[in-house]
Amino acid sequence: MSDITLSSAVRANLNTLQQTASLLSDVQNKLATGRKVNSALDNPNSFFTASGLTSRANDLGTLLDDMGQSVQTLKAADEGISAITKLTESAKAKANQALQTQSQFERAQFATQYNDLLGQIEDLAKDSDYKGKNLLGGAGNELTTIFNEDNTSSLTVDSVDYTNTTLSTGLNLSDLNEAQxxxxxxxxxxxxxxxxxxxxSGDALASGSVLTDSSSFAVGDTINLNGVAGNAGSVQATLTVSAGTTVQDLVTAIDGVAGVRAEFDEATGGLSITSNDDVFLYNQAGDGSSSASLTGVTSNAFTVGTQLLSESGSFKVGDTLTLEDGNGFELGSLEITSATTVSDLEDFVDDFNGVSASFNTGTGQITIESDVTLNLTSDNADFAASAFTADNDGVNVTAAQNSGFATDNEINKVLDRINTALSNLRAQASEFGTNLSTIEIRQDFTRSTINTLQEGAGLLTLADTNEEGANLLALQTRQQLASTSLSFASQADQTVLSLF
Known part of the structure; x- marks a missing residue:
């Protein structure tokens, strides 16, 4: 090719076409890539400056993703606190319900439900994690969010522990004792x-008649009610007959023994003695010469159908039995009639929630079981008397353990703790809300900073498509003109050939 000689005109036009083609290629590359600086060869200063801006934008983009995950973690914790707050308010409602009743059984039920709610609070706290991070899960769950590339700007959100409601640094709500x-x-x-x-004369004595009207008694006699057979020892009641001693005096003396009931029938002159224990009525002559047995009672165990009045000295017609719990809350009452049986008494006690009664025919005992402290009392002082001793406080069931809602004072203490826990929950929710707001603000700032960096890098490297389009059109026109000029130059050289 070096042996070929071009005229100066042709060579000039050829150089112009080559330069135009090179410029046209550059413009087409800029339009194709959208960049006016594609490598360090294009513009070293702009290229490396833009690369630095883009690298920082990419680094911030990674941090922006981490901020988004932090936001989700905080949202999970905030949703957990909202749900825990509702459960705590439900627990408070249970305490208030317990305060509105004096029934120990109902309070025990509310205490159990309260404990169940605390268990749900702990479970909910454990489930409030996001990607293994739980801000309600206690130590080791702190959340750190980094805001810049060199880690000099960050936010650490401390975790709390609601997975154990008893912690003093958490909700400080302890399980209540459940009734035993x-x-x-x-x-x-x-x-x-x-x-x-x-x-x-064989006529019946009246209650006002003197005892000496009967041939069985004389002035100076001693009438004894003994707890053992034989007129010796174990005297439960004694009456010395005088000229003015009446039948009613004898009835009163016998009836005054605990667990013994004496009744006199005016129509028949019959003196009936009903006793819980074996008793024997004797008359000791005034001179001590003789002792006569008047009557005796042999005690036997009851059956289900036994009428209480017919065999027990602990009941009288019109007696009112009252069943109360340890708070004095009356569960119910039963009035004793002449037809009241053991079965009626058993059914009465067994009819209430948390109380059961069962009668054992073999032993003659009613076994009473109760979830709470229970008292069965009567307005008859002889009720539940045993061995001629009055049982002044009736029949008592002492609960091994009362519920944590047993008294108003205990309930009020729980309510105070719940109110404190609710305040702490609201404060913690506010703190998480502030942290969430901070991270979201930094998110927006980082997003804007990334846009600014990318925009700055674009100003250095991106091509102006309008300008490059105009350049392309101009270069295409130049190329066409150069081609035409080259053609003219070649034609000038060809006129020499026409001479041959």
Missing amino acids: GGATTLQLEGGNSSITLTNG
Whole structure:
């Protein structure tokens, strides 16, 4: 090719075409890539400056993704606190319900439900994690969010522990004692007998009649009610007959013994003695010469159908039995009639929530079991008397453990703790909200910074498509003109050939 010689005109036009083609290629590359600086060869200063801006934008983009995950972690914790707050408010409602009743059984039920709610709070706290990070899960769950490339700007969100409601640094809500009941027995046994008091003519004595109207008694006699057979020892009641001693005086003396009931029938002159324990009525002559047995009662265990009045000295017609819990809350009452049986008494006690009663025919005992402290009392002082001793406080079931809502004072203490826990929950929710807001603000700032960096890099490297389009059109026109000029130059050289 070096042996070929071009005219100066042709060579000039050829150089112009080559330069135009090179410029046209550059413009087409800029339009194709959208960049006016594609490598360091294009513009070293702009290229490396733009690369630095783009690298920082990419680094911030990675941090922006991490900020987004931090936002989700905080949202999960905030949703957890909202749900825990609702459960805590439900627990408060249970305490208020317990405060509105005096029934120990109902309070025990509310205490159990309260404990169940605390268990749900702990489970919910454990489930409030996001990608293995739980801000409600205690130590080791702190959340750190980095805001810049060199880690000099960050935010650490401390975790709290709601997975254990008893922690003083958390909700400080302890499980309540749940009621553990007790049991007792009521012994039902007894018997009765009677004697007829008449005068010498065989007519029935009246309650106002003097005892000496009967041939069985004389002034100076001593009438004893003994707890053992034989007129010796174990005297439960004694009456010395005087000229003015009446039948009613004898009835009163016998009836005054605990667990013994004496009744006199004016129509028949019959003196009926009903006793829980074996008793024997004796008359000791005033001179001590003789002792006569008047009557005796042999005690036997009751059956389900035994009428209480017929065999027990602990009941009278019109007696009112009252069943109360340890708070004095009355569960119900039963009025004793002449037809009231053991079965009626058993059903009465067994009819209430948390209380059960069962009668054992073999032992004659009613076993009473109760979830809470229970008292069965009567307005009859002889109720539940045993061995001629009055049982002044009735039949009692002492619960092994009362519920944590047993008294108003205990409930109010729980309510105070719940109110404090709710305040702490609201404060913690506010703190998480502030942290969330901070991270979201930094998110927006980082997003804007990335846009600024990318925009700055673009100003250095991106091509102006309008300008490059105009350049392309101009270069295409130049190329066409150069081609035409080259053609003219070649034609000038060809005119020499026409001479041959």
